[in-house]
Amino acid sequence: MPLAYSKCYDPSGARYGIPTYPWRLAPEGLATRRQLRARGLRPGGQPVAAQIMRRSRHRKAGVAIAYLYREDLAQPVRPMTPGRVRALAAAMRARRTCPGCRSDAGYCIPTSLGLCVTCAYSA
Incomplete structure (x- = not known):
């Protein structure tokens, strides 16, 4: 694994408290809110399962974070009434x-x- 990914790769959650993966390297079965919404799903009150990190020149800390949720626990989006x-x-x-x-x-x-x-x- 390249050195740039080593700071973002923490599948055990020892460093950041929750499992952390580099951008585009999250395991199957985890998705962001946008990815869930594209599939017609929502997190449905489940806790954050993991996060992905990437470098960002636009953030103060220099890191952009996206939270991941389990797809198997996701619920369908509520219909528009x-x-x-x-x-x-x-x-x-x-x-x-x-x-x-x-x-x-x-x-x-x-x-x-x-x-x-x-x-x-x-x-």
Whole structure:
């Protein structure tokens, strides 16, 4: 195993408290939240089973971590109910409504501006 992987390879969990694997070298049967979601699954309250680590120039510690969950304990994603569809539509409508002109901008209002582009740059 190359030297770069030695800091991230801890299958026993002695160093980091949980089993740790280098990027793309996790064993079969473990998946991240995104991978579970792509398969129509969710963690379902199970604890983190392991983690994967990789170098990152964008993080303060220089390391990016993704938690892994067991696929055999994962549960199916809950179906969308009519109430959840209405709540999601209302939340998205609120994000698109400009507080200045009270119109639907057709896009999510940038939080940096707080107003639609037309209202923010009207002067």
